[in-house]
Amino acid sequence: MPREVYCLQRAQHVNNVIRLLDHYFDRRHSSYILVMERLEHAQDLFDYITVREHLNIEISYHFLPQKIN
Numbered sequence: 001m002p003r004e005v006y007c008l009q010r011a012q013h014v015n016n017v018i019r020l021l022d023h024y025f026d027r028r029h030s031s032y033i034l035v036m037e038r039l040e041h042a043q044d045l046f047d048y049i050t051v052r053e054h055l056n057i058e059i060s061y062h063f064l065p066q067k068i069n
Contacts, residue, residue, distance in 0.1 A: 001032040005020065005023050018036050018037055018039070020035070020036055021035040021037060022034075022035040
């Protein structure tokens with residue numbers, strides 16, 4: 001996660017890169033919290049699936065790409 005924070009911080013001036021507003025490390029849970037902007041017409045993946053009741057395979061490849069060796 002530190003690498004992602006570093007990359008986002010370095011790319012803040014680039015158009016079409018979501019803005020990293022703040023970040024924290026939660027020692028209690030050993031996890032990172034990233035505070036990022038929410039775009040006006042955005043929808044998170046949970047809500048997207050909830051509205052559609054499922055995620056078909058073609059759409060899932062778009063959202064969850066995997067490198068095949």
